[in-house]
Amino acid sequence: MPDIYISSTNKVILGGKVVGKPSFTKNANGRETCRLSLQTDKFMMVKGKSQVFSTVHDVLVTNQYSVPAFKQNLREGDFIQVIGELGNANGKALVTVTDFGHEAIFLYVPSDGGDQNSAPEQPAKGGSFDMSNLPGKPSNSGGDDDFFRENAAFERAAPSKAPEGFDDSDDIPF
Numbered sequence: 001m002p003d004i005y006i007s008s009t010n011k012v013i014l015g016g017k018v019v020g021k022p023s024f025t026k027n028a029n030g031r032e033t034c035r036l037s038l039q040t041d042k043f044m045m046v047k048g049k050s051q052v053f054s055t056v057h058d059v060l061v062t063n064q065y066s067v068p069a070f071k072q073n074l075r076e077g078d079f080i081q082v083i084g085e086l087g088n089a090n091g092k093a094l095v096t097v098t099d100f101g102h103e104a105i106f107l108y109v110p111s112d113g114g115d116q117n118s119a120p121e122q123p124a125k126g127g128s129f130d131m132s133n134l135p136g137k138p139s140n141s142g143g144d145d146d147f148f149r150e151n152a153a154f155e156r157a158a159p160s161k162a163p164e165g166f167d168d169s170d171d172i173p174f
Contacts, residue, residue: 016040017077057095
């Protein structure tokens, strides 16, 4: 019987808000690192009421492309996504983002107007994300061809003609 090789995977994808001030240091090899805390939120209905459950994760970024960008631009309240691996340091869980198949990117940066140290408040909505109070225009904000409007699918007319190269005499192979 041939040998069976089983591989395992250690991959973590987190998207959330930076809490606290990120710290930047150099490791023993002289490379800059960024240590930060990332808060993820889970929205759940408890006894008919929407509640938010938050978890704070410790993240160490050593990715050579992400650290300089974070050093220049990252601040408390920014929304970022990290893809790394789960490990531990001193008995605490630690997500490490290295150069090898990992990344750390900005998802949303609060506007410079108003309070610069926090992200916009987001009320609990059972998992939905209301973009109406964010600067700019949401991608599903409306217009004449608003795909996301309630009952919009029922108000659309059928196509006026068949697609190019298709007629009813074609055999469908299934």
